[in-house]
Structures are given as C-alpha cells and as structure tokens.
Amino acid sequence: MNEIRVRFAPSPTGYLHIGGLRTALYNYLFARKEKGTFILRIEDTDKSRQVPGAIENLINTLNALGLDYDEGPGRESKFAPYIQSERLSLYKEHAQYLLDSGFAYPCFCSPETLTKMREEQQSKGEFVKYDRRCLSLTKSEIEQKIAAGEKYVIRLKMPDNRKFQFNDLIRGEVEMDSNQSDDQVLLKSDGFPTYHLAAVVDDHLMQISHIIRGEEWLSSTPKHIYLYECLGWETPKWVHLPLILNADRTKLSKRMNDVSVDSYLAKGYLKEALINFVALLGWHPSDDRELFTLDELCNAFSLERVNKAGAIFDLTKLDWMNGQYLHSLPVEDIAMRCKHLFLEKGYDLSDENKYQLAIAVARERCTLLNEIVDYCKMFYQPEELKNDDIKTLLAPEAQKVLAWFATNLPILSAWDTESIQNLVNSGIAELGIKGKKFYTPLRLALIHQQHGPELPSTFIILGKEESIKRLQQYLPS
RNA sequence: GACCCCUUCGUCUAUUGGUUAGGACUCAAGAUUUUCAUUCUUGCAAGAGGGGUUCAAUUCCCCUAGGGGUCGCCA
Numbered sequence: 001m002n003e004i005r006v007r008f009a010p011s012p013t014g015y016l017h018i019g020g021l022r023t024a025l026y027n028y029l030f031a032r033k034e035k036g037t038f039i040l041r042i043e044d045t046d047k048s049r050q051v052p053g054a055i056e057n058l059i060n061t062l063n064a065l066g067l068d069y070d071e072g073p074g075r076e077s078k079f080a081p082y083i084q085s086e087r088l089s090l091y092k093e094h095a096q097y098l099l100d101s102g103f104a105y106p107c108f109c110s111p112e113t114l115t116k117m118r119e120e121q122q123s124k125g126e127f128v129k130y131d132r133r134c135l136s137l138t139k140s141e142i143e144q145k146i147a148a149g150e151k152y153v154i155r156l157k158m159p160d161n162r163k164f165q166f167n168d169l170i171r172g173e174v175e176m177d178s179n180q181s182d183d184q185v186l187l188k189s190d191g192f193p194t195y196h197l198a199a200v201v202d203d204h205l206m207q208i209s210h211i212i213r214g215e216e217w218l219s220s221t222p223k224h225i226y227l228y229e230c231l232g233w234e235t236p237k238w239v240h241l242p243l244i245l246n247a248d249r250t251k252l253s254k255r256m257n258d259v260s261v262d263s264y265l266a267k268g269y270l271k272e273a274l275i276n277f278v279a280l281l282g283w284h285p286s287d288d289r290e291l292f293t294l295d296e297l298c299n300a301f302s303l304e305r306v307n308k309a310g311a312i313f314d315l316t317k318l319d320w321m322n323g324q325y326l327h328s329l330p331v332e333d334i335a336m337r338c339k340h341l342f343l344e345k346g347y348d349l350s351d352e353n354k355y356q357l358a359i360a361v362a363r364e365r366c367t368l369l370n371e372i373v374d375y376c377k378m379f380y381q382p383e384e385l386k387n388d389d390i391k392t393l394l395a396p397e398a399q400k401v402l403a404w405f406a407t408n409l410p411i412l413s414a415w416d417t418e419s420i421q422n423l424v425n426s427g428i429a430e431l432g433i434k435g436k437k438f439y440t441p442l443r444l445a446l447i448h449q450q451h452g453p454e455l456p457s458t459f460i461i462l463g464k465e466e467s468i469k470r471l472q473q474y475l476p477s
Numbered sequence: 478g479a480c481c482c483c484u485u486c487g488u489c490u491a492u493u494g495g496u497u498a499g500g501a502c503u504c505a506a507g508a509u510u511u512u513c514a515u516u517c518u519u520g521c522a523a524g525a526g527g528g529g530u531u532c533a534a535u536u537c538c539c540c541u542a543g544g545g546g547u548c549g550c551c552a
Contacts, residue, residue, distance in 0.1 A: 011552045046551055111550070118549090127479050128548060153550050171482070180480045180548080188550040195552050219481055219547040242483080249544060277489095280501095284490055288500045307483095307490080310545070314488050317502045327515085365514040428511095439511045451513035 004036025005209050008069070009199065011043045012054035016061040017259040018313060019214060019244050019252050022278050026241060026306070027212045028067050029279070032298035036209070040072030041202060042083040045192045055083070061261050065271045066294055071206075079206045084198050091193035094201050094231065095154045095186050103230040104186060106152045107134040108145055129182040130155065154187040156196075156223065156230075164222035169210070169239045169303050176222045184223050196220065200227045203236060212239040212303075215310075216251070239303060242282050243310040252313055268369030270337075272329070273322040281311040291324060323367040334372070335359045341373045347380040354379070357461045361453040378447035379461050389444050393474045397433055398441035404431055405442065406471045415464055420456040445474050 008024040010016070016024070031038035040062070042055055059073065069075060072082045081087060098104035107130070109117075114130070121128045135157065137145075145152070162178040186197040193201070203211060218240045228235045246256040253259065264274055272293065279297050280290065283306050292300065326334065335356050342349055349355050362375040377383070385393075392398060404427055412423055428434045443452050446467060452458055459467050 009552090013552080043552065049551065107550090109550095114549085122478085125478060151550090155550095168482095174481075176481065182548070185550050190550075192550085194550070199552090214546095215482070216546055216552090240482085243546075245545080247488090251546075280489065282489090286491080288491075290489090290501060309483050311490090312488060314502080317489065320502055323515095361514090424511095435511060443512070449513095453513080455511080 003207070003209065004031060004034040005039065005207050006031050006036060006212055007039040007041050007203070007206065007208050009041040009043050009202075009213075010058060011046065011049070012051060012058055013049050014051050014054055014057070014260075016058050016261045017252075017254075018257075018261060018264075018278065019259070021065070021261050021274070022244055022281060023212065023214055023241060024062065024067055025275060025278055026283070026301075026303075028069075029297055029301035030210065030212060030303060031070075033301045037070045038068075039079075039206060039208070040069040040075075040082060041206070042073060042085075043195060043198065044083060044085045045195065045198050047190060047192060057262070061265075064265065065261070065275060067275075084193070084202065087198075087202070088191065088193070090205070091187065091197055091201055092191065095193070095197060098156070098186065098230055099154060101230070102157075104154050104156050105135055106137075106142055106146075107155045107183075107185070108137075108150050108152045109134060110151075127180070132183060135183075151189040153185045153189050155183040156186050156227065158183055158223065158226060164225055166221060166225060166235075166238055168218075169237055170242075170306050170308060171218075171240060174218070174221075176219070178222060178226070181220075181222050181226075184220075186227075196223055196227065200224050200231070204228070204231070204233045208236050210237045210239055212241065215240045215243050242307055244281055245310045245312045247312055247314075249310065249312065257313060268341075268371065269318065269322050270325045270329070270369065273318065273325045276325075277318045277321050281313065282307045291321075291328075319367045326363045326366060326369075326372075331356055331360050331363070334363050334369075338369055338372050341370060342376070342380075345373055345377075345381075347373075347376070351463070354461055354463060357457070361457050361461065365453075378449060378452060382448040385444065385448050389448070389450075390474075393441055393444050395441075397437055399475065400431055401427070401433060401438055401441050402445055402471050402475055406468060406475055409459075409464060409468050409471070412464075415460065417456045417460065420459050424455055442471075445471050 006027045008020075008027045010020050010024075028038050030036070040059070042058075044050065044055070055073065062069070071077045071079060076082070084091075095104065099106070109130075117131060118128050121131075134155075158181045159178050163175055164178060165173060165175045168174050184196050185194050187193055202208075221238060221240075225235055244252040246252055248256070250256075258264065261274070265271065275294055275297070276290075276292050279292065279301075283301065285300050285305065338359060339349070342355070358376045358379045359372065362372040366372045366375055393402070405423075408423060408427070412419060428438055431438070439455065440450055442455060443450055443458070446452075446458055446462060453461070462470065
C-alpha cells in the first residue's frame with residue numbers, strides 16, 4: 001500500500017464547520033503534497049440526524065473554498081459510491097461475517113434497559129460499559145427472539161485484558177487497555193451501521209492509507225484496530241489532529257463561537273484568509289512565514305510539523321490576515337467579489353471605472369468584504385448632513401474654499417491625481433487657508449463626513465461633474 | 478470517576494541539550510500623513526511546579542498540578 005489515499009468523511013448534519021474545514025484542509029494538503037488522492041466520503045449513517053440539503057451544502061462550501069476532491073459524490077471511480085447510506089449491504093455483509101466468526105454477537109437490550117444499566121453503573125462509580133448480558137444467550141434463545149421479531153443490534157466482542165498499541169504519526173506510541181473499550185454496537189437495529197463499522201469497512205475498501213481525523217477519535221482507535229484484526233485487514237496509518245478550541249480551551253462549539261464556514265464567508269471573510277488562517281492553527285512551517293496561498297500550502301505542508309496541543313480559534317488574527325489579502329489581491333478581483341453586495345444596496349454601478357476606484361480606496365481601510373460596501377456609501381448614497389456640519393459648511397472661510405473649487409474645478413484640463421493635487425496646493429496658497437479649515441469643508445460637501453480618502457482620490461472617484469454638483473449644493477445659487 | 482492526550486509571551490507559534498528564548502496578532506508609545514486608513518520604528522509580554530540525567534536543560538526521564546478529549550443503536 002504505497003499509494004497515498006486520504007479521506008475527509010463528514011457527517012452531513014448541516015454545514016461545514018471550522019473544525020471540519022481544518023480536518024478537510026489537512027487531508028487535502030497532505031494528499032496534494034504527497035501526490036496522493038483526496039477523497040470525500042459522506043457519513044450519513046444516522047437517520048435521526050438527517051438534514052435535507054446538507055450534502056449539497058457541504059460540497060458547495062468545499063468548492064467555494066477551492067478544496068476540490070479527486071473522488072467523492074459526483075466524482076465516482078471504482079470505489080464508488082461515496083455516500084454511506086448507499087453502501088448498506090456492504091456493512092451488513094461484514095457484520096454478518098463478524099457474527100458468524102464469533103467476533104460479534106447480537107444484543108436485544110432496549111435503549112431503556114441500557115440507560116438504566118448505565119445509570120446504575122454510574123451511581124456505583126463503575127466504568128460505564130455494556131455488561132454483556134446478551135452474550136450469554138444460547139443459540140436457540142437467539143433464534144427464538146429473532147423469529148419473534150425482536151429488534152437487535154450487533155455488538156463487537158472486545159477482547160479482555162489486552163493492550164492495544166499503535167503509532168500515531170503526530171503523537172507517537174499510544175497504548176490503551178481493551179478493558180476500557182465498550183462492546184461497541186456495529187450494526188444498529190434499523191440495519192444502519194455505526195460510525196465504527198462503516199468507517200473501518202470503507203477505509204479498507206477504499207484503500208485509505210492514512211486516517212487523518214480529529215483527536216476526539218483517539219480513544220476509539222483500539223476498537224477500530226481490533227476490527228481490522230477481526231476482518232483480517234492491514235491497518236492504515238493513524239493521524240490524530242489536535243482540536244480547535246473555544247477561548248476557554250474547550251472543544252470549539254457553536255455555543256461560544258460562530259463555527260459555520262458559510263457564515264464567515266457571508267460575513268465577508270475571504271476564502272484565502274480563512275484557509276491560510278486555519279492552516280496555521282496547528283501547523284507551522286520551519287521559518288517565520290505566515291502568508292500562504294493554497295498552492296503554497298500544498299508545497300510546504302507536512303504532518304511532521306503538525307502540533308500536538310489544541311489551538312484557540314482567535315478572530316483577531318483572522319481579521320488581520322483578511323486585511324492582508326484584501327490589500328494584496330487584485331482590485332478587479334475584490335471588485336468582482338463585492339459586486340453583488342453593492343447591487344443589493346441599490347448602488348448605481350453603471351460607471352465601472354468609478355466602482356473600481358472606490359474599491360481601491362475602500363479595501364485599504366477595511367478588513368471584511370462587507371465593510372467595503374459600507375465604506376463606499378459616501379460615494380454612492382452619502383448620509384444626510386448633521387446640523388453642526390451644515391454650520392461648518394456655511395462659515396465664511398468654508399464658503400470661500402467651496403467657491404474656489406466650484407470655480408476652478410471646471411477649468412481644470414486634466415483629471416488625474418497629480419493635476420488635482422496641484423490644484424489643491426494652489427488653492428491653499430491662494431486662499432491662505434490650510435489644514436483642517438481647508439479640508440474639512442471640502443470633505444463635508446463632497447462625502448458628507450469629516451474623514452475619508454485623500455482629497456484627489458475623492459474627487460476622482462466622484463468624477464468632475466458630480467464633484468462640482470456636490471460643492472454647489474452648499475453655495476448660494 | 479476511569480482511560481487517553483496535551484502544557485513556551487493574552488493568542489498562534491519558532492527554538493528537537495549550549496540562544497540576550499525568535500517571529501506574528503493584539504495592546505502601548507513614537508515617526509510619516511490635511512483627516513481616516515496604511516506603512517515604519519520601538520516597547521510590554523513566556524518555558525506550570527518539583528525532582529532527576531548531564532559540564533550544560535525550554536529541549537531527555539519521572540512525579541505533581543492544570544487543561545482537554547472519550548466513555549451513545551451520534552459522528
């Protein structure tokens with residue numbers, strides 16, 4: 001098994017969350033780096049948690065991020081299908097084999113019985129696990145119950161007093177006692193497999209070479225190893241990723257954080273920033289570099305440099321990084337990604353040149369895509385002026401400045417930054433007004449606020465005609 | 478509670494026995510700038526504690542403490 005084949009195997013319970021993104025990303029990066037295959041497999045084996053549209057949503061998000069998979073739903077190969085609910089007979093077959101060979105046994109206990117059993121164990125302070133009461137059922141008792149139509153599950157019979165050792169690529173040697181492992185349910189009474197059976201069967205059949213998953217799976221790894229053993233299969237390499245954490249260092253949850261990747265995208269975070277940021281949560285190159293494109297990450301990534309400890313999901317650095325990408329991506333690119341937001345606000349984008357110029361100044365001052373729209377409001381639909389500001393505009397000196405520009409702007413021959421800057425300079429010289437007293441009235445008249453981009457940029461974005469119009473509004477007619 | 482995992486600035490992390498323990502974010506101060514924003518400079522700030530091993534430990538080992546994960550017919 002030399003070929004590298006890895007999989008991202010989410011359960012479609014709604015949307016891709018940040019933790020899922022990190023797992024998907026590391027699988028993807030590892031596959032690309034090692035020239036292997038990245039597979040998407042849908043683990044929809046819990047009927048009670050089915051969410052309509054979740055699979056499509058998941059795939060859309062992955063696509064939106066540019067994490068394209070080589071095999072998976074819609075990209076079939078000889079290993080298809082990739083949706084577990086379409087592979088039920090496979091799991092049943094293997095469960096039956098385990099049953100026949102004595103590695104597993106049927107259990108007729110009802111959920112209520114089990115709950116009661118657990119409560120008792122808990123109150124006695126015992127280790128909570130299935131007490132194997134159905135293991136003592138005779139063959140004829142079992143046949144009788146089945147014939148009577150009693151519902152049952154199939155449980156794995158874990159060996160007693162056995163040490164399970166395995167090498168985790170990130171954590172090194174890990175040892176666990178089999179007595180700590182429950183007799184895990186493999187096949188539920190509705191005929192669906194549990195995660196444990198389905199994942200092992202599929203990982204083997206799909207020839208997965210490395211299981212890269214979250215640390216929450218570490219303690220069930222002995223069960224998986226034992227399943228491989230019972231089925232006579234070779235185990236893949238184990239790789240347990242550290243968790244992404246809330247600010248209080250508990251596992252990242254939607255109670256304390258926004259965890260939906262879609263929602264970050266909707267807030268105006270760039271996919272480039274999101275990917276770059278999440279990649280650095282638990283992985284770091286050997287040098288001090290921090291900004292990476294997806295391709296660059298593919299090249300630089302290695303499992304050896306993945307950390308062991310969990311990392312807190314801290315938005316402040318994501319914000320900074322988003323700003324970095326907002327500055328470095330081509331203006332046309334940002335403009336394209338913002339367009340729908342501007343149109344939603346009803347801004348008139350018929351002047352493409354104006355739009356691009358506005359984006360260019362806005363992106364220097366914003367951290368999120370969505371903020372760009374708000375920032376550009378002054379160019380498209382300026383706010384109402386406040387009374388104090390109107391007073392400022394009507395002051396004699398302010399009026400002089402406005403009038404001067406209203407007169408001189410129309411006769412300016414060129415319309416570029418340099419010419420306008422020259423005009424501004426001569427305005428200051430001629431009028432003998434400078435600093436705040438000079439600039440504030442112009443800004444108030446042009447964009448209805450005291451702060452804004454450099455004056456020449458402001459003029460250029462608004463255009464000559466519009467600039468003059470806005471100035472004249474506050475001059476006697 | 479049992480088992481397992483983890484532990485360097487507030488946060489993300491570098492440093493795999495010898496460093497003034499480095500970088501980035503945040504924060505603070507200063508510089509540039511007509512404003513805003515950028516940019517630049519500087520600064521604040523860390524090896525959980527205790528034992529070993531060693532000429533030398535953040536780095537290796539042990540213990541303690543703290544944190545986390547798991548213990549479902551959920552993944």
